[in-house]
Amino acid sequence: MTGTPFTATTLGSARIGPNRQLKRAVEAYWAGRTDQAQLHALAADLRVAGLRELHAAGLDSIPVNTFSFYDQMLDTAVLLGALPPRVAGIADDLDRYFAAARGTGRVAPLEMTKWFDTNYHYLVPEISSSTTFSLHPDKVLDELTEALALGVPARPVVIGPITFLLLSKGVDGTAPIDRLDELLPLYRELLSTLRETGADWVQIDEPALVTDLHDDPAGLVTRVYGELARATDRPAILVASYFGDLREALPALAATDIEGIAVDLVRGTADPVASVPALTSKLLVAGIVNGRNIWRNDLSASLATLATLLGSAASVAVSTSCSTLHVPYSLDRESGLDDTLRSWLAFGAEKVAEVVTLATALRDGRDSVDQALDACARALAARRSDPRVHDDGIRERIAAAVDAGVARGPAAQRRAAQDERLGLPVVPTTTIGSYPQTSEIRRARAALRANEIGVDEYERRMRGEVASIIALQEDLGLDVLVHGEPERNDMVQYFAEQLDGFFATENGWVQSYGTRCVRPPILYGDVRRRHPMTVTWIDYAQSLTDRPVKGMLTGPVTILAWSFVRDDQPLWDSANQIASAIRDETVDLEAAGVGIIQVDEPALRELLPLRAEDQPAYLRWAVDAFRLSTAGVADATQIHTHLCYSEFGAVISAIADLDADVTSIEAARSHMEVLDDLNSIGYANSVGPGVYDIHSPRVPEVGEIVASLRAALDAVPAQRLWINPDCGLKTRSTDEVEASLRNLVTAAHIVRAEL
């Protein structure tokens, strides 16, 4: 066993490419436009460029095996021979991998869910009684060899057995964590193979240890790392935690014979680290540079914290708090930033530079980095006093709105007023908002950005899209229509671009899942709505039809969840500011005659704190922010909300507390179980359980939708039921959407006739 302590590192890096090259290459391969050789060559180029950059920046230990063609959990399932049997028949390795990720005509993909409390989605491995684990280490060995050949001090990274099993899904009654003992020999074998290939250190990621997913994390740690540390022929082991505090798992880890522990000092605190005596024999990797957010590090404060840790461990290395997967590549690619705002920020490359600066200061003393410390202090002072950051006028208005109350009239009274105004048929049909984002739509937006067309021409084209989407819905016979959201690049970014206090990046792409990326806006100051944001679009759509068109807004919790948020005030404060802007928009929509307004909150579950004790306080402010944004309208205006992407268990009562008149909710994959959950907490407003899964290209048959609707009617009376897909349709093709919705409307007619 080797393992000289290192001093400066990061826990992982982005892999989509600074220009989203990997997205384009993978999509080209899927479309059959390129072959595997081309795809592998591009991937190797991206990896090599990334390694060289981290090495040149001055890191002395560099993570590898952080590349992925789709997702690191899926990679781990491959590593451990745990792909589901239904893809086993696909002979080609890469095609089998992509089949597990996104399905084929014949096989369903793995489920996708949020990675802890981030907007990154991982693929959920399925562990069944027929799973027989076996080791397939080619990927990690190849990436290690590739890095060593470049002379890079490479540290392979793998997801640990505890996290792998706790995040997997048990099939046919299997509890994945019960299979832990079967994985340990494989990890031992992996360690020895890595050592033979030249690894001095290995990083084993165990972020599940910062959650409440298991009731005895310390016991798991003792079993797993006690055992792995006993292997003799192995690299030094660094167990990495991130996204929170290790609590009782920290002394348990320190008591084993592993060589290093990485802790998140942004989400967690330094005090408990200093009080674990067994750490004095270990390398402590101090995650002090925030890998989840884009604010410049307070170098002076970080040095003070690091100083308190120096005596607690045998040595201290400086690191980002987690992989920089969650932040954009580099500030260099943003030309629209003013110098002041730029000076407050650090993206991936700048964070690595901060790590190196802090490590240099620890080694050579503060004076060796005094220029960096000065520049940092100036930038932080400018941020604190910038008038865009605090605006008393905005704060007074919000306080007044909060005082005006977050409650609407009683639900029954609202229902009566809405029924009279809207006159909808029983079990009305609708869709969730977006229609396919075709390449013509995106091209028009790209042309607008490049000044090839003007705003008038762009808006003319988007109105054309709205008109054809309205015509399609009338033809299909849907009851409540939407305008289709063609003018929105993204349901969060679109609003951020129109609100003071947000900066929308040009190239700040972050992977959301697979080849799909988002550009999270930066919330840096107090929020003000400059002008109505959606009214002309909805007004135009409504002018084309006699059927009601829903107003379509994104809620405050989701706007927060999918942005880089302020770190200088509590989240609830930012949530209320955004809520107040959305409230103004609902009031303007109502004044324009819009009778139904949907306020989407798909990220309600995502921001739920990882520790149970922190959850009630979050749910209180999240619910209040939603109610603040929707309580400004009359009883006769119908408020809808939409939720997706989650197991709703932990937030089910909060969903009822939102008090929307209609809640459309993802349900197809869970077979309508969510309706029983809603009943069990006394939810009495209307609900639109998604009757088909929009994440798959499959067109649902009429019979399937009828069966779902009958199941829904077992749980909910017809007077409270709506019919809709699971989520928006923006990622689907026009053909799929038209065929699916035709079947949905036919199914609705069949079920109505049975009532």
Ligand SMILES: Nc1nc2c(c(=O)[nH]1)N[C@@H](CNc1ccc(C(=O)N[C@@H](CCC(=O)N[C@@H](CCC(=O)N[C@@H](CCC(=O)O)C(=O)O)C(=O)O)C(=O)O)cc1)CN2
């Ligand atoms: N922020 C956010 N988070 C979310 C969701 C969401 O909708 N938004 N949904 C959930 C799932 N996540 C998703 C995340 C991304 C996409 C998605 O489709 N992203 C698009 C980009 C969307 C976008 O910003 N589009 C822009 C820019 C499009 C673009 O790439 N344009 C080309 C040029 C145009 C062309 O030729 O296509 C370019 O700039 O190079 C636009 O429409 O204006 C992609 O990766 O392809 C879908 C779901 C959870 N989290």
Ligand SMILES: [Zn+2]
């Ligand atoms: Zn959705």
